[in-house]
Amino acid sequence: MGSSSSGTAMSVTPAELGRIGGQLGKGGEASVFDLPGLTYPDVPGPLVYKRYRAVHGSPDSLRRVVAARNKLDVVARGRLDSIAAWPVRVVEENGQAVGIVMPRIPGAYFDRVQRNAGVKQSLREVQNLFIDPARAVQVGRPAPTDEERLRVCRDFAGGLAFLHEELKVVFGDINAMNEVFRLDAEPMVMFLDCDAVRPNGVVAQVRQLDAPDWLPPEGGALTLATDHYKLGLFILRCLSPGTGSSVKTDPDAAAARLDTEGMAMLRRALGSNPADRPTAREWEVRLRRLLGESLVPPRLGEVRVDRTMVLSGQSVVVEWEALEADWVEVVAGSRSTRVDGGPGRGRTPVEPETSGRIRVRAGNNLGVDERELGPVRVVSPPGVHQLPIPMPQVHWPVLDVPGPPGLELLPLPRVDLPPEVPQLFTTGGNGVSWPAVPAPQGVGFPLDLQAMLTESPEVDLGYRDGEGAGR
Template sequence: MIRKKDLGTLEFIAKGAVGNVYRLPNFTIPGCPPLAYKEVRDIAPGEFSARNRQEALDAMAKTVAFRAGLSQADRGDLDEYTTWPIEMVEDNGAPCGMVMPLIPPDFFVRSSPRAGNPRDLVVDLSWLCAKESQAQNEGIDRSGYRDLLVRIALLAQLVYAVGRLHRHGIVYGDLSLKNAALAVNPPRVKLLDCDAAAELSDPARVQLHSPAFTPPENASGAQKVQDDRTDIYKLALCVIRGLQQGRGVTQTRDPAGLAGKLDAPALDVITRAVGADRGRRPTAKELFDCLEQNLLAKASPPTLRSASLNRTAVPRGLDLEVSWEASGGKEVCVLGPNGFEVTLPDPGTPVATYVITPPASGEISVEVRNAHGTVRTVAGSVQVYDLPAFRVELDSLPRPVMSGVPAVMVPPVLHALPSVPTVSTAAHPAPRIELPSLEPVSNLVQTTKTILPTAPAHPELGAAAARTTESVREMFDQARQRLRAHVAGKVDAAVRRGVSRL
């Protein structure tokens, strides 16, 4: 037992229902963290009787004795998750309080309230479910506690800490949102006010209930003392409330609000934990296991089951479809040759596809990521090829070579008609005029046909050559028709002149 006068300077921290808590800046115990001193308050008639004071001191002494009887390993485990009493303190030979670990700085947050001075506050479970407006008014940054995985991890540690006490036959008792301090990076929990914990075998144990945490069997009077079953009930309430936030959450007992946050088996365990049937309530280990399984499922790297390409060869500049089957991702990255990389949000569907234009031949991979890891697999290899050049030069199309068109000789007889006596056309018919032969023109057309090019061997030029041939034919047909018309016109004019002289 430590003498109070040996504690040195006492720096006031807080006032509680049982007594005041002080920081001990000048007092240490080898192998222990920085310490605090909790002094049981004096008797106050109507508020805190002599019996109340003695019960508090007896409970402290029992918790100190419990810790002292543990193995070094168990004692270290207890100290990690609790601020368990270490040694009793006496003043003038009478017990007056106990020394316990000081709450580490990581479990505090700096408050900058809109009205009032900045101060350091313990981050307890109540801040997990408080409304956002409360945190804003208090000037508290809750960004580190918003993530669902962090909350599940904190509550799983709380269940573990109480479960360790049950393993040693200890009932925590007055469990509430105010009696567990929290820290993040990494998530950690410290059980506070452990001096009220009691052995399950102690029939005289006296433990309190915080508002909205009284189990139904104690509320109805069916059971007076608390035990591991009532601890489980209160733990389940902490889980239900700690995974939600907003109006009325600190009073709720309904696990339905956890749908979507925990899986169906976990909801069943928590539903039984807050049920009136004590016999169906799970153990702390069952409650911890279901939280751990949900945590691991949500904190695992994504799963990438397969990835594939819809083709393995594409002309340069054309698209390729990449497909993959994955779950648990936050974003997906498609990677290819020459530093090709496309990152997109995970679509959230079991099977997804994305269209890319590969810049070169090579391997195409799919990478799925989340906050807890990255998985990658090869979808396949693609061959990107270039099509042969296809050019049609109009200036290089074959052109027909035509020999000179022979001059059309008008027969001498047509230069001037012979003199004939004037006769009446009624008695003498008009002289018969022989038209010149058109054989030279016909020969020209035949010659042209023989020099027209045959269909080119290149299949792509076939249509163009056919159209060119047809155009040439039409050109010479029109020339022949104009020539025929021209010659016929000359002949007709000559005939008319001859007739007019008769």
Template sequence: MSGHVIGLDAVGPLGGLLGEGGQAKVYRAPHATLADVPGPLVYKQYKAGQAPPHGLAAVVARRLRMDEHTRRRLDAATAWPVRAVVEDGEVRGVLMRHIPGTYFEDRVKPSGVSARTLREVQHLFVDPLRSARLGMPAPSAVERVLVCRDFASAVHLLHRNDLVIGDLNPRNAVYRLAERPCVMLVDCDAFRLKGAAAVVRQLNAPDWDPPEDVLSQSSDLYKFGLFVLRCLSPGAFASVARDPSRVDAVLPGEGPSLLRAALSGDPAERTTAQTWGRYFDAVLTGSTVSGKQSRRTADQMTTSGWRRDARTKRWMPVT
């Protein structure tokens, strides 16, 4: 078999069931190890009739063609399918990196029941006071900007490597606040190479549909604009918000114009993920402001508790 495809016997005995959806079940794969993948692996086993008919091997192979530095960045930002698993010549599933525990939250519900769940980015749209009542984290303004900045970096990484997310939605990205606020994209076997058909059918989650019918890198940028809008204006109706004026008083400098461009009906006008990343870096350093209102807003978003690492360009907590 080629380097991006392995047999089912190479996965070894499976561990416990981690989750189940309409198309697949996810199990621990404690006996599977790969020299090019950091940390433990999981096995996503497609249900009968749900295995992707084509394209999965190409998505796996794209990662293996990356240089080591880019591959490490991809592994940190995504739960990428690292090997296609076949049996009798048919794809049965994929091996993926296990999502680190820092992307989960342990909380006690108002009923007193304990729960451990993935910290999906949709939680960022909830009113902070309600989040606190539900035992969920209520990120500060600067933590939200750091999450947006890291999400933009992940989208830019995928786009410059000719990849399309397609179904970017509030459940296929998770975030953490520990160490440094950042985002990890999941369900990446549904992503596709630019110009190729999707491995599995790409749909729009409710309230995340772009103006156009065809999903592309441009529709990714529209959906990222929706994320920025909803992440930075949590509360009533945030999960369905589309009016960029909702954050005019929150985004300093050129932020409001960048958001309006991101949500443009013309795909060619949309703000790129790279531009968003540079903007959020400027916000965090206070260098993107003009006028009294913008200065007050920037002061609320910046903090002396974070610094940008000169080598990795990542924002890190001051220790």
């Protein structure tokens, strides 16, 4: 049994697989079984055993496929695991390859479809993108929108570009059943039967096939150019579903979905000149442009925070610059604020919980750029506390001083002086005098002001002389 240069084992025996579970699927070349008790530290998630119907002789070519994954760094390996059911171990017995161990296909790539025998769990193969959408819904398959179809084509091209550029392999058997799709997350396409891939320029140990209706015009060995031709067929058929779509080769059928440049690329892809066909990466870029997506990962420019100390409960403001960012996020501990990155610059407040560094993240569909600021110190505001102040008790003396003997108040003298009043007005030189004010001792209360001012007869208000004086 061998190990790759990373130290990870490449081969195992059937006995090392543990208990083999139920059969999950079968095809012309192999059957797939569950491995409920097997885990590997370098592979996330559950595993399955693909057991070949016929042994494949020397396991060297399969070991190369496994080693290609082991050579990747953690990020690239995660990318591969998200787009391909890639072999992670070769199962060997008596010096021959009898199968492979690979990750189990996630449940998001399955549908519950109506069969004659009832409802069945079935892989959502890309051939379901070619049938009439109304028919797809009838049998329990999704009917993607025009935009979702472009996104599936984008991820098909992007996944194939990764295999071509990062792993340097020819996929070979691109057809309607060797890829599955999903609509709820990205990447939206996963490649199957990856044990048949081969390094570019190397003959594959496992036979690479050409499915009917996917035959390149030049024939012969499968190459990067034949992968590019089959990619063009997939794009054409995905974007023009309906009767006869699975055998279409005329690029004009996709004219309603591609722009002028996209149609020119499709004609080159389906042409007879292998060297003129667009690469998978060129297709990914073209489809991203059609979808209005970013073409490069985001990049943060200048970022700064407006202060390095703040009272608890107050915010700091982060000024940022970002290129090709769909969004910008400012993170302080468990609190964060996310804003649109389209303007390219902005000022974003965030309220830190505790002292620490502020993270600024910019992202788009191709990645995330991140920067740290600070640290910012968070301090509590000063509290207000009442302090007890002791006060002395003062006992004031009580003075009991008698007044001077024989001191009596003198009575005030009575003065009866009529007040001087101005005359109201004059008539022909004769002034009109104010009415006489009754003597104080003859006045009763309440006063009859009307009688006093108009000289009208006095109105009896019910009082007797002198009654009002005492009231």
